[in-house]
Amino acid sequence: MNAHLVERSMVRATSPGTPQLCDAFRRNTGMADAPYQFVCQGTNLVAFNETARTDCRLSVSSAQGMGRAAQFNLALAGTAIGGKAWAGSSLAISSGSIQLNGGARDPIGWTTVMGSAVTTALDHIYIGTFAPETLTVEACAILGAFGQFNLTLADPTLADPMPADASVDETSTLARFRKILETWRGRLFTGTLDRLDRQLSHLLEDEEDLAELSRTPDPRTFEALLSYLAARPWIKAPSLTLTRDGIFVANWRPAREAKARLSLDFLDERRVRWSAADARDERKGPTMAGGVCSLSDLDEHLRPYRGWICL
Amino acid sequence: MDLPLKGDPVPDEHHVLRHCSGTAIEKDDTGEPIGVTKDAFADDDPEGVFVTWIEYFAQSADPERAAINAICATRTVRRKNRFAKFNVGLIKAAGRDADVPLGVEHDPIPRNDGHSLIKGLANDHAELMNRLALDLVGLLSPP
Numbered sequence: 001m002n003a004h005l006v007e008r009s010m011v012r013a014t015s016p017g018t019p020q021l022c023d024a025f026r027r028n029t030g031m032a033d034a035p036y037q038f039v040c041q042g043t044n045l046v047a048f049n050e051t052a053r054t055d056c057r058l059s060v061s062s063a064q065g066m067g068r069a070a071q072f073n074l075a076l077a078g079t080a081i082g083g084k085a086w087a088g089s090s091l092a093i094s095s096g097s098i099q100l101n102g103g104a105r106d107p108i109g110w111t112t113v114m115g116s117a118v119t120t121a122l123d124h125i126y127i128g129t130f131a132p133e134t135l136t137v138e139a140c141a142i143l144g145a146f147g148q149f150n151l152t153l154a155d156p157t158l159a160d161p162m163p164a165d166a167s168v169d170e171t172s173t174l175a176r177f178r179k180i181l182e183t184w185r186g187r188l189f190t191g192t193l194d195r196l197d198r199q200l201s202h203l204l205e206d207e208e209d210l211a212e213l214s215r216t217p218d219p220r221t222f223e224a225l226l227s228y229l230a231a232r233p234w235i236k237a238p239s240l241t242l243t244r245d246g247i248f249v250a251n252w253r254p255a256r257e258a259k260a261r262l263s264l265d266f267l268d269e270r271r272v273r274w275s276a277a278d279a280r281d282e283r284k285g286p287t288m289a290g291g292v293c294s295l296s297d298l299d300e301h302l303r304p305y306r307g308w309i310c311l
Numbered sequence: 312m313d314l315p316l317k318g319d320p321v322p323d324e325h326h327v328l329r330h331c332s333g334t335a336i337e338k339d340d341t342g343e344p345i346g347v348t349k350d351a352f353a354d355d356d357p358e359g360v361f362v363t364w365i366e367y368f369a370q371s372a373d374p375e376r377a378a379i380n381a382i383c384a385t386r387t388v389r390r391k392n393r394f395a396k397f398n399v400g401l402i403k404a405a406g407r408d409a410d411v412p413l414g415v416e417h418d419p420i421p422r423n424d425g426h427s428l429i430k431g432l433a434n435d436h437a438e439l440m441n442r443l444a445l446d447l448v449g450l451l452s453p454p
Binding site for chain 2: 195198199201202203205206208209210212213214239241242243244249251256257259260261263265273275276277279285286288289290
């Protein structure tokens with residue numbers, strides 16, 4: 001546990017409302033005398049209880065106003081159904097960086113993680129589990145070192161996991177790509193993994209259709225897509241299509257059937273072709289943008305479309 | 312009306328069908344098609360993107376079905392394939408928005424008299440193809 005973070009965030013007092021959380025923090029931080037405060041939503045701290053959830057999202061915004069940089073410290077404590085602890089690596093923040101500390105499971109099954117990040121606007125914190133764990137977050141505290149933050153819980157509306165299909169031929173294209181996807185279990189959030197599995201099954205189920213492509217579906221481009229998503233857990237799982245050259249394409253729309261779409265063609269391990277079109281506003285007229293860039297430069301190009309792709 | 316000739320422009324208010332592979336169809340999590348992607352327009356033929364003019368079959372009781380039957384007579388159509396319906400005027404307008412002149416010309420071929428071509432669209436026009444795909448009027452199933 002990084003005591004420096006706790007001291008800097010000036011944690012105070014203790015709320016009687018979340019004794020389990022307070023106890024967990026004390027046990028896991030080794031700071032038995034540290035006075036923590038957990039108060040209700042609407043102040044700078046929040047406590048909530050979410051059970052049997054695979055992924056969830058917290059939204060945080062600076063009370064100091066949009067565009068003003070402010071640092072906040074974050075602490076989460078929780079347990080997981082089935083006796084498995086959730087790890088600090090399952091936390092992500094959609095901008096800046098978050099340094100996580102802790103994550104070790106204590107003797108009675110609670111895990112506490114703490115981190116620090118800087119935000120300048122509305123930001124999101126994603127809490128996810130890696131299957132087969134199911135998350136129970138008992139409480140969350142956010143502590144502003146330089147100001148107050150508002151914190152709310154959002155439900156990304158996750159679908160039920162797809163049951164295994166025993167009828168899939170083990171030598172089929174679908175089976176091969178499902179095996180690749182399976183190797184990413186533990187690096188992708190459960191909700192993302194499940195949706196990709198469903199999308200794969202619809203995309204690759206017809207071998208005759210695949211045979212008419214100029215090239216067979218390329219595992220390297222699929223792995224490039226998975227790698228991209230694993231590094232950015234705040235991004236929604238996309239719908240999947242293929243180019244005639246067997247390149248995997250990830251597609252996002254701001255809303256189902258909206259006349260706007262962002263498509264990423266994962267050309268290889270390093271390059272991506274992106275194209276975005278938005279024809280929703282008839283008065284303003286349609287907009288189009290796109291190009292080929294390195295994966296490392298892609299986030300900057302996609303900045304205007306964050307709302308389309310983030311959970 | 313006079314019988315259109317090869318090279319005649321297809322009127323703006325008319326529609327064309329594009330035969331789409333299942334791999335270019337965007338689906339929701341239940342497998343229900345919700346649109347086509349830019350790759351529905353990818354075509355290696357230098358003459359243009361193959362489409363079929365629906366109103367060419369206006370004398371038929373069901374022009375859309377007649378156009379689909381004409382496509383099926385010349386191409387292998389699979390269960391998961393779909394026929395994407397587009398308005399000609401919107402295709403040309405999207406081209407103008409991207410400063411890429413697009414036209415739709417009648418190009419009859421044996422067994423498909425309504426066969427036509429979208430001219431001016433190249434495979435490297437990814438953004439424009441993405442834009443065109445959003446103007447989908449309807450998505451029809453094979454017979």
